[in-house]
Amino acid sequence: MEIDWAGLRTAAIEAMRHAYAPYSDFPVGAAGLVDDGRVVVGCNVENASYGVGLCAECGLVSSLHATGGGRLVAVSCVDATGEPCMPCGRCRQLLHEHGGPELLVAARPRPLTMNELLPRAFGPADLAKVNGSVTVPEVPTALAKWRGRGTVFVHPDLAGGETVWTAYWERSGGSPAESDAAKGVLEEGPNFPTAAEAVEWGQVRTPRIVVVDADGGLTWAGEGAPPEGIPARWERDQR
Ligand SMILES: O=c1ccn([C@H]2C[C@H](O)[C@@H](CO)O2)c(=O)[nH]1
Numbered sequence: 569m570e571i572d573w574a575g576l577r578t579a580a581i582e583a584m585r586h587a588y589a590p591y592s593d594f595p596v597g598a599a600g601l602v603d604d605g606r607v608v609v610g611c612n613v614e615n616a617s618y619g620v621g622l623c624a625e626c627g628l629v630s631s632l633h634a635t636g637g638g639r640l641v642a643v644s645c646v647d648a649t650g651e652p653c654m655p656c657g658r659c660r661q662l663l664h665e666h667g668g669p670e671l672l673v674a675a676r677p678r679p680l681t682m683n684e685l686l687p688r689a690f691g692p693a694d695l696a697k698v699n700g701s702v703t704v705p706e707v708p709t710a711l712a713k714w715r716g717r718g719t720v721f722v723h724p725d726l727a728g729g730e731t732v733w734t735a736y737w738e739r740s741g742g743s744p745a746e747s748d749a750a751k752g753v754l755e756e757g758p759n760f761p762t763a764a765e766a767v768e769w770g771q772v773r774t775p776r777i778v779v780v781d782a783d784g785g786l787t788w789a790g791e792g793a794p795p796e797g798i799p800a801r802w803e804r805d806q807r
Contacts, residue, residue, distance in 0.1 A: 569603070569641060573674060576601060576644040583609035583624065584646055591618050596653050598624035598645040600667075602638040603762060625659035629666055639764060640667030641804060644674040652676055660686040668768065670804040693772045707755075707773055714754055717741070720770030722763055722789065723780040731782075732759040733766040741776045764804055777802075 576599045584597025589612050596612045610627025624645060632640065643663060647653040652674045655663060660682070663671060668691075669683035682689070696707075697715070707715050719741030725734045735757035755773075760766045763779060767789045770777040775791035779802040788794035789802035 569601070569605070571601060571642045571672065573642070573644065573679070576607065576642060577646060577650070577674065579607050579609055580624075580644045580646040581650050583611045583627075584648065584650075585611075587611035587624065588613045589621075590614065591616075591621070595648050596624040596645060598628040598643060600628050600632065600640045600643040602632060603641050603764065604636075604638050606635065606638065608632045608635060623656060623659050624653075625655050625662055629662055632666060639762075640671050642672040642674070642679070643667070655685070661689070664689045664691060668764070668771075670764075696772060711737075711754055711773075714739070714773070716774060718754060718774050719776040719778060719790075720757075720774055721778050721780055722766040722770060724763075724782050725759065727759050732761065733763045734759050735766040735769050737770070737773050741774070763802075767802065 579599035580597040582597065583599060584595050587595030587597060589595045591614045597609065598611070599607055599609045601607055608628055608631040610624045610629070610631055612622060612624045613627065614621035628643070632638065640663065645653045645655055654675065655673065663673070664682050664686050667682060669681065669689065671682040672679040673682060673685060719738045720735050721738060722733060722735040724731055726732070737754040737757070739752050739754055757766060757769045760769065767777055767779065770789070777789040778798065779787045779789050781787070786798045787800050787802035788798045794801060
């Protein structure tokens with residue numbers, strides 16, 4: 569998906585003009601591109617009890633859900649000068665929840681990923697690891713010992729004439745010894761409308777995730793740099 573950073577910034581500036589910030593005199597606007605192409609906005613809204621004011625990003629996330637949900641792809645936050653305003657700590661957590669580690673956040677001199685702004689984030693997958701919260705797909709109990717091992721392959725598929733994304737979790741990957749000893753599929757994933765959701769299914773299972781596109785091209789959506797033989801990192805906008 570093309571990211572129109574100038575358009576996002578314009579939308580954020582327009583939202584900033586509607587901020588209610590009489591206490592700090594620091595209006596903030598935020599605009600986010602959703603994975604279905606929508607743009608959602610928010611502005612900060614303060615109140616007489618200073619500490620409990622709402623950040624612009626809170627409004628943006630509320631609007632995201634109020635207007636149909638989806639995942640954030642790119643976010644621009646601006647201050648009164650129209651320059652990028654870095655999200656506060658709480659809002660990094662909030663944006664991470666709704667855009668994941670690959671979410672892009674406008675910054676100077678270049679946009680930063682949420683993984684750069686909030687490395688090693690606590691997220692829904694951490695809850696699922698312990699109590700099987702339904703916010704993300706669970707790893708079946710029988711496969712719990714495989715969590716963090718093996719490789720997830722994400723690939724497009726056809727379902728009822730529609731292109732969908734799916735994934736499977738393979739034993740191999742990681743240390744060469746383990747790869748040789750263990751072969752075969754651990755689990756087949758469900759169908760997802762987007763590659764990003766299939767990647768998220770993988771992230772619950774293992775830090776090694778390979779995305780195979782329709783032409784058989786490989787990209788790396790796992791943690792760290794791509795391993796040998798995989799030329800590039802996966803880009804979230806790939807459909
Ligand atoms: O990323 C940010 C940082 C700050 N603020 C708001 C909170 C408060 O209303 C004002 C001053 O901190 O700016 C936001 O809305 N978003």
